[in-house]
Amino acid sequence: MSTPLTLSRPGLAAGRDAQALHRAATPEFSGWLEHTRPAGGCSRPIRLTGTIAAVGRDTGRILNEQHTDELPDRTLYKACGNRRESHCRDCAWVYQGDAYQVVRCGLTGGKGVPASVSRHPVVFATLTAPSFGAVHHRHVPRHTCRSRQRCDCRPAPCRARSTAATCKHGQPEVCFARHDADDPRLGRPLCLDCYDHDHQVVWNGFSGELWRRTKQAIERHLAALCRRRGIPFVRVVTASGKVRWVPPLRVSHGKVAEMQRRAAVHFHVLLRLDGVDPDNPDALVPPPAGITVDDLEEAVHAAASKITVTTPAHPDRPQGWLVSWGKQVDVRRINSAGGELTDDKVAAYLAKYATKATEATGHCSTRLTPATIDDYADPEGDHLARLIDACWHLGRPTHTDTASGAATADDRQDTLDTEPRPYAGLRRWAHMLGFGGHFLTKARRYSVTFTVLRDTRATYRRAEDDDTTGTITVGTLTYVGSGWLSDGDALIANTAARQRRESRRIGREELAHKAWLVGAAA
Structure with a gap:
């Protein structure tokens, strides 16, 4: 043969x-x-x-x-x-352009959003996950480069210590390497057995609920501030005819999720302060004069430091897991004097990450099933294999557990997708390492929607x-x-x-150059 x-x-x-x-x-x-x-x-x-x-x-x-x-x-x-750029570069390019417009219109106006939003207080916050174990990382104490995108600064040693200690599994707890930006060891645990893979995938799975409660806390903090400063609440009549007294401001957000190299998700969030018009609650109006961008920045830090989520009981952990933000909470102002962040830069930054998923971790697959899970999950494997195994194990149907805690052999994915269990999503989103949320979300009043942009483009072509x-x-x-x-x-x-x-890109550059020449001549 x-x-x-x-x-x-x-x-x-x-x-x-x-x-x-x-x-x-x-x-x-x-x-x-x-x-x-x-x-x-x-x-x-x-x-x-x-x-x-x-x-x-x-x-x-x-x-x-x-x-x-x-x-x-x-x-x-x-x-x-x-x-996803890794799946289709051309369609991701179109999606990225739409994402750019969604984010930018919420900062500068346009496409149905009033231009007055450009004068509303706005901050750009980055919320990260806590530590689940020591990992290899790259840290530059002092940047001397002109552009962070092409940074060639010398990093500090990864995890330098005066004593060469080892963990309880015999692995070194120190690393004197100065990792390059493309070093494959970045994000990988120093000891796989010490790392809490279960907690990390649970954090990914419940991070959306943590964000929801955090935004509520930000709005409540600002509402309490209005009471203390004597800023009156607004009388609003609902569609059913009921009268409500609501805070005189609201927080509108645009949020992008980014997967870190250690496979923990973190959020980049634009938070904009809007006022409330009693005659037209859907209108975008400036916030009251007594609330400033300093108050918004303080509210973000206060909410991120105190808001936590305790997950429901699980057979492997009856007390649940504590889900909270990490210590690195970065809040910056946009278009501030001497600042590096501008409307265009932030919009381009968020749109770039809207087309990515788990590529930064080194894992990229479609939805996993009982027939394909063994190709990716391994409780004794590398970092990613253990995370996927943790998703599959924790997301098992607990009512079919045997005395040893293992699921029965007739476990089916379609059953998991319909059962109302708090951890079922971990199996469904095992290919996303537990994170099942959208990578780009926004508040209803923040900006234009993807649907409007796509319908406008289709109508124009038609x-x-x-x-x-x-x-x-x-x-x-x-x-x-x-x-x-x-x-x-x-x-x-x-x-x-x-x-x-390429032809369209050159055309846009030519038009921008002509507009600049006209402005310079004027």
């Missing part, structure tokens, strides 16, 4: 190039390239089949009808829309296509698969999309 032939990487590249040349040599290549343009740069576009009808804008009659069998490749391509013909395109489509039909097709479509992106 002969062994199957496997192509080397050069062989695979040659086959891909041959497929691309074959596609480019076909007479209908130009039509195919235009047909795939909406999903040009997508790594795994969605393929749809069905009918596409042209309906008269004025009459409502079907003027033309076409089946996807008549189109190139007998299918319609649509971009996947995945936000009007651009339909206005010339006076028709509206209506599709009745069904999903048939994902991905390009060949590696050659993917190469051509992605190359064309990259060229279009």
